[in-house]
Amino acid sequence: MTMTITRERVEDFLYAEAALLDEWRLDEWLALFDQERGGYYMPTTDHPDGDHNTDLFLIADDMPKLRSRVEQLLSGLTWAENPRSRTRHMVSNVRILDRDGDVVSVTANFVVYRMRFQNIDPYIGTYRYKLIPRENRMFTILERRVILDLEALRPHGKVSFIV
Amino acid sequence: MPEGSNTADLILDDREDGIFRVHRSAFVDREIFEQERARIFDRSWLFAGHVSEFPKPGDFVTRTIAGRPVILSHGEDGKIRVLMNTCRHRGNLVCRDHKGSSDFFRCFYHGWIYGTRGELKSVPGEEAYSEAFDRDALGLEPAPRMHNHRGCIFVSFDPEIESFASYMGDALAVFDNTLDLGDMEFVHGQFKYSMRANWKLLVENSMDGYHAVYTHERFFSHWLQSEGLTRQPATAPPNAGASNAPRGTVPLGNGHVTTNYPSPDGRPAVNRGYLEKHAGEDLLKFRAGLVDRYGPEKARKVEGGAGNYLIFPNLMVIDGWWVFRTFYPSSPDYMEITGWACLPKNDPPALRKARLEWYLAFQGPGGFATPDDVEGLEGCQMGFATHKEVEWSDISRGMKGITAGGPSELQMRVFWREWHARMTTGKHAEYTGD
Numbered sequence: 001m002t003m004t005i006t007r008e009r010v011e012d013f014l015y016a017e018a019a020l021l022d023e024w025r026l027d028e029w030l031a032l033f034d035q036e037r038g039g040y041y042m043p044t045t046d047h048p049d050g051d052h053n054t055d056l057f058l059i060a061d062d063m064p065k066l067r068s069r070v071e072q073l074l075s076g077l078t079w080a081e082n083p084r085s086r087t088r089h090m091v092s093n094v095r096i097l098d099r100d101g102d103v104v105s106v107t108a109n110f111v112v113y114r115m116r117f118q119n120i121d122p123y124i125g126t127y128r129y130k131l132i133p134r135e136n137r138m139f140t141i142l143e144r145r146v147i148l149d150l151e152a153l154r155p156h157g158k159v160s161f162i163v
Numbered sequence: 164m165p166e167g168s169n170t171a172d173l174i175l176d177d178r179e180d181g182i183f184r185v186h187r188s189a190f191v192d193r194e195i196f197e198q199e200r201a202r203i204f205d206r207s208w209l210f211a212g213h214v215s216e217f218p219k220p221g222d223f224v225t226r227t228i229a230g231r232p233v234i235l236s237h238g239e240d241g242k243i244r245v246l247m248n249t250c251r252h253r254g255n256l257v258c259r260d261h262k263g264s265s266d267f268f269r270c271f272y273h274g275w276i277y278g279t280r281g282e283l284k285s286v287p288g289e290e291a292y293s294e295a296f297d298r299d300a301l302g303l304e305p306a307p308r309m310h311n312h313r314g315c316i317f318v319s320f321d322p323e324i325e326s327f328a329s330y331m332g333d334a335l336a337v338f339d340n341t342l343d344l345g346d347m348e349f350v351h352g353q354f355k356y357s358m359r360a361n362w363k364l365l366v367e368n369s370m371d372g373y374h375a376v377y378t379h380e381r382f383f384s385h386w387l388q389s390e391g392l393t394r395q396p397a398t399a400p401p402n403a404g405a406s407n408a409p410r411g412t413v414p415l416g417n418g419h420v421t422t423n424y425p426s427p428d429g430r431p432a433v434n435r436g437y438l439e440k441h442a443g444e445d446l447l448k449f450r451a452g453l454v455d456r457y458g459p460e461k462a463r464k465v466e467g468g469a470g471n472y473l474i475f476p477n478l479m480v481i482d483g484w485w486v487f488r489t490f491y492p493s494s495p496d497y498m499e500i501t502g503w504a505c506l507p508k509n510d511p512p513a514l515r516k517a518r519l520e521w522y523l524a525f526q527g528p529g530g531f532a533t534p535d536d537v538e539g540l541e542g543c544q545m546g547f548a549t550h551k552e553v554e555w556s557d558i559s560r561g562m563k564g565i566t567a568g569g570p571s572e573l574q575m576r577v578f579w580r581e582w583h584a585r586m587t588t589g590k591h592a593e594y595t596g597d
Binding site: 042043044045046047050052053054055056057058059060064065067068069071072075077078079080081117119151152153154155156157159160 | 353528534
């Protein structure tokens with residue numbers, strides 16, 4: 001099955017994903033991942049090309065960890081997100097980089113604003129996705145890599161929500 | 164600070180009745196902050212980095228230490244130097260990369276070039292200077308004092324400071340216990356983050372056993388449980404089985420203090436369950452290696468670690484997660500934090516990966532615990548806006564040798580006693596225990 005994947009279709013998916021995050025529908029967001037092989041990664045700000053097997057990462061969630069992360073966020077015990085932040089995900093510059101069998105590699109730019117206790121902290125960077133097309137113009141997320149352009153998480157201090 | 168008074172009145176330390184209080188102006192007052200810079204950060208041995216960050220001649224790392232931009236330079240002569248990152252001509256930074264490798268540092272402003280030893284190699288149009296212009300005296304200024312302890316680089320901006328060994332006192336043995344885990348390196352990647360909070364709150368928090376099951380309930384009741392590693396229900400007396408109260412916390416002199424040394428028998432390293440589950444075979448081999456090297460007793464101490472400990476004023480080592488952490492205030496209500504993972508260089512891949520997973524699960528701005536610490540300390544700082552009405556924080560827990568009811572706050576009192584002595588007398592506290 002090799003149907004053509006258009007940028008528009010990828011954009012629709014990323015916008016829908018962003019809406020799930022901003023609306024804190026994290027269970028639905030979690031369901032977008034390949035439940036066996038999926039992963040969510042965020043390298044450190046000083047070492048964006050790192051390998052989570054050998055280097056320090058901010059986030060390196062396989063599915064058990066990611067499921068736990070979402071459970072924790074929804075449990076009310078994540079004080080850093082209870083009361084939860086207001087966030088707004090802005091996604092742009094979406095590009096399909098290549099396609100290897102079933103897997104489509106996508107990159108997009110983002111600015112995510114977090115509003116909390118009178119502070120507005122912008123998280124700026126690039127998403128790198130590995131997506132598997134499925135029916136209804138949707139995709140399954142095999143890998144979601146968030147590469148921050150920030151030189152440091154200052155003054156942001158934390159990445160307690162899903163960027 | 165208390166009306167018409169000075170830093171002497173910022174601490175209420177009543178050993179007889181068992182009451183210890185800190186005046187909250189210590190967290191918000193700008194004058195106190197300026198005094199801390201002059202009396203503490205300008206007068207201490209400060210952790211600057213690890214040689215593994217710039218391992219080869221020509222390698223360098225730049226960072227800011229106590230407000231000063233510095234270059235950690237691995238000279239072409241093989242020597243490690245800490246150089247002030249400012250051109251001797253008119254001030255520009257001579258190195259503007261976070262890290263790299265180079266034969267020289269060139270100030271782009273007027274093209275002055277320095278070697279990796281800091282020497283001034285060339286000045287464009289040098290003929291324009293008189294004979295009194297001494298190029299040899301205009302190398303990059305080294306930090307007044309530098310000490311390399313087993314690859315750990317410390318600096319002091321006080322030329323008259325006591326020797327590193329004397330400053331460290333009993334903390335040196337504890338620090339060595341951490342470094343004895345193997346041929347240690349700082350892995351690639353740093354946690355560079357911040358808190359909108361006073362730096363002393365992070366000193367307290369980084370070795371606070373009392374907050375763990377409350378602030379970090381999600382880590383214990385959700386994540387550890389999802390891993391099948393639950394230690395105890397959160398409703399049990401706080402940290403009842405892992406208390407630092409009975410014998411763990413040891414003042415080490417000069418404000419240094421550890422929460423768990425020597426690691427008591429029967430209290431395995433906090434990471435052991437996770438490592439056993441995910442890299443069990445490697446861990447057995449690793450442990451056997453420690454026993455071969457040190458004998459069973461010392462091997463147990465090294466693997467068990469020293470809990471969370473402070474090298475005064477701002478190096479926190481958290482042995483259970485192999486964390487090195489420093490933090491510097493840039494104002495009373497804001498600090499910049501750097502965190503590293505210090506791991507054995509020769510770990511087999513599965514053990515390295517398991518250690519990193521354990522580290523990430525708790526530590527750092529994206530972990531399952533640190534964000535809640537950030538939240539808590541920022542909340543304290545917001546609360547301190549009431550410091551004129553609510554003047555004192557209480558840090559009396561576990562005084563009078565009381566060990567019931569879980570963790571003591573002795574380790575924080577040790578810090579505050581040294582802090583207070585430095586701020587008032589400029590000298591070390593004579594005695595920091597209860």
